[in-house]
Amino acid sequence: MSMLTPPGMGGKYRITGNRYPRMRRPRHRRRIVLASIATVCALSLAAWGTLQLIDIFSGSSSANASSGHDKSKGKGAECTTDAKSQAAEKGKPGDAAKLPEPDTIEVNVLNATDRSGLAKSTADELKKRGFKVGEVANAPxxxxxxxxxxxxxxxxxxxxGVARLKVLSTQLTDADTRFDERKGDDVDLIIGDAYKKLAKEKEAEDALEGLTATAPSSSGRGCSD
Structure with a gap:
């Protein structure tokens, strides 16, 4: 019996020789190691891909935001330029030409009240203020x-016609403006019940200057959007 044979064992269990038997490692351990390595690689690749996607979308958002900011800035500058241009054009001497001078406006003075003499006295005052006086009579x-x-x-x-009526309206406080189908360039001033006298000459001049200062500007929408 060999020294390697445990006591009490013999026969087919007897171990001969002076070396221990070699034990092979189970094959399933190698598979586990390989599977672990593959899993780590897959997770690493997935994490790297996620980071790349985040960088791409973040870069795109930043570019869009920058582009929008530049557009907004450019639009604001354009609006500012337009506002400055309009402000510079406002009040030019050419604006005064958009309204007729009083001496180019022929005014018919008509009395719609039961007070006599109002048409004549009003016509005389308008003539002093530079207006041309046409018919002086009772209202129709x-x-x-x-x-x-x-x-x-x-x-x-x-x-x-609107321009002539605007100029004439500066001479009479709280007057209504109306239109008819006349062919001529003359205008009517029809005296009503609340009339006492024309507006003070200084007030009328100030009102006329105000019309000149607020002469219509170029059309177009302002900068909101």
Whole structure:
């Protein structure tokens, strides 16, 4: 019996020789190691891909934000330039030419009240202020006794007609503005029940200057959007 044979064992269990038997490692351990390595590699690759996607989208968002900021900045500069241009154009001597001078406006003075002499005295005052005076008479039936305010300024529609009525309106406080289908360039000042006298000359001049200062500017929408 060999020294390697445990006591009490023999026969087919007897161990001969003087070397220990070699034991092979189980093959499934190698598979576990390989699977672990593959899992680590897969997770690393997934993490790297996620970081790349985050960088791409973050870069795109930053670029869009920068582009939007540049556009907004450019738009603001454009609006500022337009505002400055309009402010510079406002008040130029050419604005005064958009409104007619009083001596180019022929005014018919018509009395719609039961007080006599108002048409004549008003016409004389308008003449002193530089207006051309046309007809001086009582108002026609459609206005006679029917104008409760200080008066009505009446003329043809259109840009020129509106401009003439605006200038005449500076001479009469709280007057209505109306239009008819007349062919001529004259305008009517119809005296109403609340009329006492024309506006003070200084007030009328200030009102006329105000119309000149606020002459219509170029059309277009302002900068909101």
């Amino acid at each position: 039936d459609e206005f006679d006794g029917k104008v409760k305010k200080t008066g009505v300024v009446l003329g043809a529609p259109g840009e020129d």
